[in-house]
Amino acid sequence: MPVQSIPFLELVTPHRDLEEELVAVFKQALETAGFIGGPMVSGFEVDFARFCGTRNCVGVGSGTDAVRFALIAAGVKPGDVVVTVPNTFIATTEAITQAGATPDFVDIDERTYNMDPEQLRYYLQVQCSVDGATGRAYSKRLGRPVTAVVPVHLYGQPVDMDPILDLAERFGLLVVEDACQAHGAEYFSNKENSWKKAGAMGRAAAFSFYPGKNLGACGEGGAVTTHDDGIARKVRMLRDHGQAQKYYHDLEGYNGRLDSVQAGILQIKLRHLPAWNEKRRERAHRYQELLGSAEQELRLPYEPSWAKAVYHLYVVRVQNRDALQKHLTEAGIATGIHYPIPLHLQEAYAHLGYSKGDFPVCEGAAAEILSLPMYPGLGDEQQDRIAQNMLDFASANTTSRLSASALASNVTIHSA
Numbered sequence: 001m002p003v004q005s006i007p008f009l010e011l012v013t014p015h016r017d018l019e020e021e022l023v024a025v026f027k028q029a030l031e032t033a034g035f036i037g038g039p040m041v042s043g044f045e046v047d048f049a050r051f052c053g054t055r056n057c058v059g060v061g062s063g064t065d066a067v068r069f070a071l072i073a074a075g076v077k078p079g080d081v082v083v084t085v086p087n088t089f090i091a092t093t094e095a096i097t098q099a100g101a102t103p104d105f106v107d108i109d110e111r112t113y114n115m116d117p118e119q120l121r122y123y124l125q126v127q128c129s130v131d132g133a134t135g136r137a138y139s140k141r142l143g144r145p146v147t148a149v150v151p152v153h154l155y156g157q158p159v160d161m162d163p164i165l166d167l168a169e170r171f172g173l174l175v176v177e178d179a180c181q182a183h184g185a186e187y188f189s190n191k192e193n194s195w196k197k198a199g200a201m202g203r204a205a206a207f208s209f210y211p212g213k214n215l216g217a218c219g220e221g222g223a224v225t226t227h228d229d230g231i232a233r234k235v236r237m238l239r240d241h242g243q244a245q246k247y248y249h250d251l252e253g254y255n256g257r258l259d260s261v262q263a264g265i266l267q268i269k270l271r272h273l274p275a276w277n278e279k280r281r282e283r284a285h286r287y288q289e290l291l292g293s294a295e296q297e298l299r300l301p302y303e304p305s306w307a308k309a310v311y312h313l314y315v316v317r318v319q320n321r322d323a324l325q326k327h328l329t330e331a332g333i334a335t336g337i338h339y340p341i342p343l344h345l346q347e348a349y350a351h352l353g354y355s356k357g358d359f360p361v362c363e364g365a366a367a368e369i370l371s372l373p374m375y376p377g378l379g380d381e382q383q384d385r386i387a388q389n390m391l392d393f394a395s396a397n398t399t400s401r402l403s404a405s406a407l408a409s410n411v412t413i414h415s416a
């Protein structure tokens with residue numbers, strides 16, 4: 001019997017399981033002709049705000065819309081500098097540019113692959129000059145004010161937010177979380193002595209409901225969450241041509257609405273999200289058990305004690321990554337690389353003037369990271385086969401060794 005291939009992500013089964021309810025949403029839209037706005041959108045917004053622990057949620061057309069609208073509504077202005085990481089999907093920086101600002105970067109943490117707060121501190125204290133009167137930071141390189149920071153909870157791993165929020169307060173920065181890969185991820189804030197959901201820690205946050213996300217629509221979708229009623233009001237206007245009342249345009253906005261069918265679908269799927277996230281965590285633990293013996297060759301995801309990750313992606317690190325990926329492909333196992341080229345080295349950002357070596361941690365990771373199949377329905381047998389192939393590869397490649405920096409780190413996954 002031919003060996004079944006293992007997909008990177010499997011989206012058919014969860015939708016088949018919910019087919020009746022999802023089709024009913026579409027029928028309801030047909031029967032009421034309620035395609036734009038209406039109770040399905042507002043109903044989902046209420047539920048998702050409750051899920052995130054925020055006062056507001058505003059549904060928008062995509063995660064990219066969500067980052068862009070959140071930045072503009074929070075107060076980012078043309079000519080500003082907005083700091084993020086080079087290890088993210090380009091939508092983060094596209095949205096910064098589309099808000100009229102210039103993206104700039106700080107390097108990531110070696111173990112979490114997310115923004116390193118120490119690098120942000122260095123950036124603000126050394127690479128910026130600080131206006132004595134206002135305390136505001138100006139990028140020495142770009143000669144412009146740094147007004148916002150976008151921490152990205154990549155792979156479903158929350159960023160270490162406390163020190164970033166402290167720095168933001170000190171330098172007057174707006175914090176807009178990119179939570180597009182982190183629906184339901186949690187962070188333990190020592191400052192507040194409580195667990196916080198991704199999307200509830202900055203002035204505003206952006207979510208994507210692209211189909212492959214932990215909470216995905218059957219098409220495009222996104223949302224902005226915020227405690228701030230003023231920001232929510234402005235995002236509602238931005239998504240709808242700058243109007244709060246039909247044909248009264250207080251500003252120029254966009255066509256960036258979440259459509260009703262997607263909202264209705266998301267409302268149903270949201271009820272399953274906690275269980276799906278728990279299954280992803282179980283799969284992550286199982287990978288840890290199965291692959292732990294190859295710690296010399298493979299670095300597994302690091303989940304600090306202050307994090308409850310939701311494993312949008314399960315990312316391992318290995319020195320001869322391309323060979324391992326080829327080996328797995330030949331065994332019928334699909335993998336991905338998130339992301340192979342850091343943003344500061346992309347052609348699209350050549351004008352920013354960065355070159356190789358500027359963000360060494362990110363560049364080192366980009367050459368060695370590999371995302372393994374990860375989804376709630378991933379089976380034991382499939383995981384066993386993936387792990388066996390990885391262990392075979394590791395033992396056959398005795399020269400394959402982790403870089404010294406990677407070896408220095410611990411591998412820990414804490415239970416929820």
Ligand SMILES: Cc1ncc(COP(=O)(O)O)c(C=O)c1O
Pocket residue numbers: 062063064065067088089091092152178180181207208209210221222
């Ligand atoms: C980190 C991050 N930011 C922003 C986005 C943009 O979301 P969308 O594709 O819904 O526009 C994505 C989606 O892939 C993402 O992963």
